[in-house]
Amino acid sequence: MGGGSGGSFRRRVERAAELRSLRVSGMTVQEEEELAAAEEKERELRAKFDDAARAEYLIRDAMAQGKFDHLKYAGKPIPGLGEKYDPDWWVKGLIQRENITGMGPKAILLRTEDAGLDARIDEQHSATQVRQLLEDFNARVIDARRQLQGGPPVVTKTRDVESEVRRWAERRAARAAVVAELDARTEPDQIRRRWWRRIRPGS
Secondary structure (H helix, E strand, O other), X not given: OOHHHHHHHHHHHXXXXXXXXXXXXXXXXXXXXXXXXXXXXXXXXXHHOOHHXXXXXXXXXXXXXXXXXXXXXXXXXXXXXXXXXXXXHHHHHHHHHHOOOOOOOHHHHHXXXXXXHHHHHHOOOOHHHHHHHHHHHHHHHHHXXXXXXXXXXXXXXXXXXXXXXXHHHHHHHHHHHHHHHHHHHHHHHHHHHHHHHHHXXXX
């Protein structure tokens, strides 16, 4: 489609869109006839041009009618764009949108649980609790692999219990060291404030 014919085509499309918007508020007989002629001309042009030109026409027509004005992700990145393809994206999206818990294919539920397992491990107060949590998780992963009920495959890996217990103990010790350091830094200030209050009662 040449530049001159393309410009003429666009002008006709824009004029037709303008006339369509007038149809809502009322049109004169002359405008009705003009719109009918413009629509007939559009049909002829659409039959002549290729799919790319037709797509351009449809997009411009929709833009002229304001159909793109209030899209959900206007001016925002499209969620999931550029990420690695996941064959279970639709199931995950449904679970996330509907805030579904405890329901769905075991493969998806185990993946979701695995993603938040470290946080649950850190909430435990003893190595025994950590072992029990991990042994239960591993047993459910193995059980899900054995059951051939269709659906997405179980790709979640079991956790090495002793390795995870060591990591839990290291994280716990690191947090305790940070807390102790913060306490050591704030303690002199608290002592000074208490001493100052004894000197100046009511301050």
